[in-house]
Amino acid sequence: MSQTTSSDSPEQGEAQELTPEQKEEMASKLVERFAIWSGVAGLIPIPGVDIATVGGLQVQMLRRVSQIYDVPFADNRGKALVAAIAGAMIPATSGIGAASALKFVPVLGMLAAGFVMPVLSAGATYAIGKAFIQHFASGGTLLDFNPPDYREFIKAQKEAWDARRGKGGDQAAQSGSPEASSGAAATSS
Numbered sequence: 001m002s003q004t005t006s007s008d009s010p011e012q013g014e015a016q017e018l019t020p021e022q023k024e025e026m027a028s029k030l031v032e033r034f035a036i037w038s039g040v041a042g043l044i045p046i047p048g049v050d051i052a053t054v055g056g057l058q059v060q061m062l063r064r065v066s067q068i069y070d071v072p073f074a075d076n077r078g079k080a081l082v083a084a085i086a087g088a089m090i091p092a093t094s095g096i097g098a099a100s101a102l103k104f105v106p107v108l109g110m111l112a113a114g115f116v117m118p119v120l121s122a123g124a125t126y127a128i129g130k131a132f133i134q135h136f137a138s139g140g141t142l143l144d145f146n147p148p149d150y151r152e153f154i155k156a157q158k159e160a161w162d163a164r165r166g167k168g169g170d171q172a173a174q175s176g177s178p179e180a181s182s183g184a185a186a187t188s189s
Contacts, residue, residue, distance in 0.1 A: 030061065030129070042120065078142060127154040
């Protein structure tokens with residue numbers, strides 16, 4: 001893998017030199033990192049602030065993935081897409097809003113939310129990130145992304161994240177290995 005020199009522009013030099021496989025590997029590692037950060041954000045004890053923080057992380061992840069694939073990013077469009085995906089698909093399958101609301105219940109609600117919210121936040125972030133990797137890799141942009149087209153893909157990616165977490169996912173996340181996620185993406189396409 002060739003590295004760009006410090007005199008090269010990182011935006012232009014890196015994006016043009018990377019192969020599609022290198023872009024996918026880089027983006028997958030980025031998504032895994034943001035998924036973990038979203039899980040940590042799920043531990044924020046204030047209801048609503050946790051969801052806003054996770055949403056902010058998802059928008060930042062989308063910005064960084066779009067840079068890897070050299071796709072123009074607009075803040076408003078990125079926020080709207082993350083909100084559309086989260087609003088249309090994630091709560092129905094994960095219960096992030098309910099887990100956040102549990103934090104209003106003293107002691108027991110906080111404990112329950114402390115166990116549930118990080119897992120749901122990480123899984124949702126991972127699924128959204130993998131959907132955008134697939135979309136950008138196929139030549140898509142933010143303007144032509146249609147969340148309903150990715151409903152089944154996001155569901156499969158969320159299940160892949162849950163399976164990784166239960167079956168050696170910690171080991172794969174620690175090594176930064178995207179093989180598990182790349183295999184899941186290939187089989188669910």
